[in-house]
Amino acid sequence: MVTKGMEANEQEQREKQRFPPCNAEWSSxxxxxLWCSQKSGGVHRDWIGVPRKLYKPGAKEPHCVCVRTTGPPSDQQDNPRHSNRGDLDNPNLEEYTGCPPLAVTCFFPL
Structure with a gap:
């Protein structure tokens, strides 16, 4: 049981490195x-990324994550024939309506 829990935690940490949570702010x-930075979600990295909705199997709602926009997809790091779009083409991701596709910050006025 402990091993399964540790494996699940490691998997969650790998997922958080790949898709760190966005920063979020709301005011009346x-x-x-929503915005991304090199430290958003408490995950330090050498890229900033763009906000996207991440749909996880079994989850009722998507949540905001920061997605790499350049280089190979995270699951194909050794593929020399990639489209240089980072993880943007991941099928579990969706752009935010009204937010430019490569914007680091998305505003949703009242």
């Missing part, structure tokens, strides 16, 4: 803002 005056 301005509405919502």
């Amino acid at each position: 005056a301005k509405g919502s803002r």
Whole structure:
């Protein structure tokens, strides 16, 4: 049992490195803002990324993650014939309506 729990935790940490949570802010005056930084979600990395909705199997709602926009997909690091779009083409991701595709920050006014 402990081993399965440790494996699940390691898998969750790998997923968080691949798709770190977005920063989020809401105010009654301005509405919502989602953004990515090199430290968003408490995950330090050498890329910033763009906000996307991540749909996880079994989850009722998607959550905001930061997605790499360049290089090979995370699951194909050794593939020399990649499209240089990072993880943008992952089928579990969706762009936010009204947010430019490569924007680091998305605003959703009231």
